[in-house]
Amino acid sequence: MDFTDAPIDQTSATNLAEQQLTLALVDTANDRERYAAWHNVVNRGFYGERDDEKDVEFLLNAGAYRRTTGVWDAAEAGVDPVATVSTWSTPLSVPGGTVPTWAISAVTVAPTHRRRGIARNLIEAELRTAAACNVPVAALTASEATIYGRFGFAPAARVSKITIDTKRASWAGPTPTGRVRFIELDELFEQGPAIFERERLQHPGEIELGELLWSGTIDYRPGKEDKAKDIRAIQYTGAAGEVQGVAAYRVKEGSDDKLTASVLHLAAATDDAYAALWRFLLELDLVRVLEADLRSTDEPVLWQLSDVRAAKVAPYDHLWLRIIDPIAALEARSYSRPVRLVLDVVDPLEFAQGRFLLEVNDAGSASVSHLTENAPADAGHLALSERDLAQIYVGGASATALHRAGRITELTDGAVAHLDAAFHSPVAPRLGIWF
Template identity: 40%
Template sequence: MTVIDSRDIPADPESIERLAAGSLTYRVVDGSDATRAELFQRATTRGFLGAEPSAEELAFGQQTFDARRNTGVYETPAADTMPVATIDSWVTPVTLPGGGELPMWAISGVTVSATHRRRGIARALLEGELRSAVSAGIPIAGLTVSEATIYGRYGFGSALPMAKFTVDTRRAGWAGPAVDGRVEYVDRDSLAAALDTVHDRARSARSGQIPGWPSRWTGIAGLAPGNTDGAKVRGVRFLDRDGEVRGAMAFALQDSSGSFRFALDVRLLVAETPEATGALWRFALQHDLVDQVTADLRPLDDALPWLVRDPRGVTQTVHDHGWLRILDIPTALTARTYSAPLDVVIRVSDPLGFTAGDWRLRLDAQSEPRVEAVEGADVDAELDISALSILYAGGVRAASLHGAGRIVADRNVVEALDRAFVAFPAPALDIWY
C-alpha cells in the first residue's frame, strides 16, 4: 500500500480564510525551525493540561513532531509565537475486516486554548483536516478522543468500542489450559522492542488497528522523560515452544492496602496467539501478593472471562475508544470483506457533503463488493455518515444503531446489514493516538 505523506499537503484554504476573518492565522508549522517546533509542543502539552515540558521532554517529542503534519492557529501572523490551537495528523494503514488495509488520515493533538473558546477554531481545525484528507485522496479518517460529544458533528462515529477489565484475583481464580511455552521478565528497552514487534505482527488480525511508533512503545515501557511512574513499569514476554516471542505485557504494581497487598495495572498486553494471551493473563492473575488486576483497551471478545474459575470475579466495562469517519464510500466499502451477501440501496447524509447521496452496495460470494452512486432507486436504509462509519468496522450491531434511531430501515434490512457487516474477530484499537 502506497502511503501519502501528510506533510506534503498544504494548509486548507477554507480554514485559512475562515479564521482570517476572525484575525487568526492558520498554518502548517515549519518543522525545521526548532523554536516553532518547541512552541507547538508546549502549546499541545498546555492544551492537555500537562505540566510545562522540560528540555528533555521536548527533545523526546521531537521525533514524533517531525513525522507528522502539525497545524497551528496563531493570534498574529508572526511565526515565533505560541499557537492558541493545535492539531497534528499523519497517514497510516488501518486494518479492515478481512485483514486488508486502507490509508487512514489519523488525527491527534487537538487543542484550543482556554482563552480562545467559542471562536470557531475547533471547527476550522477538524474540517480543515478532513478537507485536506479528501484532497489527498485518503478514504477514511480516524482519531481517539478525550471528549466524546464533539466529533459526531463532523461525521465521526464511535466504531471501535473497547473493554476495561477489573479482576478480583482471589475470587476469579484460574481455569485456563496449560500452555507450551514460557513467560520471562525483560528490561524496559527490551520490553519496548517486544511490544513493537508483536503488535506489528498481530495487528492485521483485527480491524481498526494501526501501527504504533517509537515514542508510543518507549512511553508504554516507562522510558519517556517526565514520566514520574516510569520506574514502576515492569515487563514480561511470552516465548512459544520454539523460542519465538509471541506476546509481551507492560504492567505496574501499586500497594493498594498498606498491608503489602498490591494492585497490578496492565499498561498494554499484546499477543499473537491464543496461547500467548492465556499465558500473559495467567501471569497477571496469579502474581504473588496481587489482589486486583486492571486492564483497559481490551477487545470485546477477549478470552479473559472464560479463562477464570469464577467469571463473577471479572468486571467488564465497555466504553468508546476509536472513532472513524468515511470520506470516500466506494473506496472504503469495496476494500473490506463481508460475512454475508447483501444488496441494498442506502441513503447517506453528510454534514460536510463528502459522501452524501444514494449508494447501492452489492455483495455476493462470487465477486468483489460493488458500490455505485444511484438516482431514482428505491432506498432500503437511511443513515448519516457517522452511523455508516460506526457500522463499517464491524464491531457495532446495525440493530443497535436502528434501535437508537441512527438507521431508518425495515427490520429485515437491518438484519441483512448486521449479517453482512459483522467482523470476526471483534475490531479493536489497543493504543491511543
C-alpha cells in the same frame, strides 16, 4: 498527493484570517523552536507537564513524520500557537484488510481562544485535506464524547476496562509450553511494536503503532527511565525461543489498601502468548486486583478464569471514525454475507452524501457504485446518516440497534437484518491504544 505534501486548507485559513489568526504547518525538520513550543501547548491543553530537552529530542525523532499544524494569533508575542492539531495517514484494520485512514490527534485550543470556531476550522480543514489526499476514512480518540459527532464522527469500536479479583479467580485456561521472563524497558520498547503489528491485523479498529504511540502506551520514553521506575516488563517466548508477546504493568496500593496490578499494555501475537502473559499477571503473589484498560469487549481471558464473576467489565466508546469516501471505505473491507443493498447516506458536511449500491459477492468482496437514479427494485434499501455508517463500518455496532433507536431507516423489509449480517465481524473491533 502524500499526506505530508498536502498544503494548508485555504477555506479554514481564510476563515481564521478574519480573526487575525494564521493557520500554518510547523516545519518539523528545520524549526525545532516552533515544534517545541507547539508540543508544549499540546501538553498545556491536556493539563500535562512541560517537556524538557530529552522529550523534545525524542518527540522530534518519533513525531516529525506527522503533519504538525497550529494556529497563531498575531496579537500574541512569541512562538506559541493558540491551537494545535497533529495528523497522519495510517492503515486502519478492517474486516479482511486495512483502509488508509487520516488519524487526528492533539486537538487543543488555548482557553484564551476557546469557542470562537477555531477547533471547527481545524477539524473541517483536516477532513478536506484527507479527501484531497484520497484518504477515505478519518479516525480519532475523543477526550469528550460530545465534541465530534457534529463533524460526522461516531463511536465505531468500544473497548473495556477489565478488573479481576485475583483471589476469587484461578487460571482455567490452557498452559502454554513457552517461557515468561522479565525484560528491561528498552527491550520492551524495541520488541513491542513488532508484536503489536502482528496482533493489529487480527483486530479491526487498530492502527499502525510507531515509537511515539508505543511510548505513550507503555508510559516510557528512552532517556526518561527515572519516570518509569515502577514499570515492570515481561516477554513470552515460544518453544523455539521466538518472542510472541510482551506486557508492561505497575503494582501499587489501590484505594482500599489492596495491591493492584495495572496492565499498561499486553500485546500477544499468538494465543499461547496471550494465555501465558495473562496467567502470569493473574497469579502475581500479594496482588489482589488485576486491572487492564483498552481491552476488547469480547476478551478471551474472561473464559480463562475459574469464576467468571471475578471479572468486572466496563465497556466504553474509544475509536471514533468518520467516513469521507463511502465507495473506497466500503470496498476496503470484506463482508460476512453476500448482499445487494442501496444506502441513502445523509451527510450535512457532504463528504459521504449520496445514494450508494453495495454489492457483496459470495467471497465477501464488495463493489460499490454511486447511484444517480432510483434504487433497483431487487435490492434492499436503507437510509442512514454518515455517523450511522461510521458506527457500523468495522462491525462494532449493530444496525438493528441503530434501527430500533430510530437512526437507521429500513425502506424495504429485511434490509436492516441483511446489513447487520453482512457487516458483522467475528472478531470484536477494538483499539488498544490512545492516539
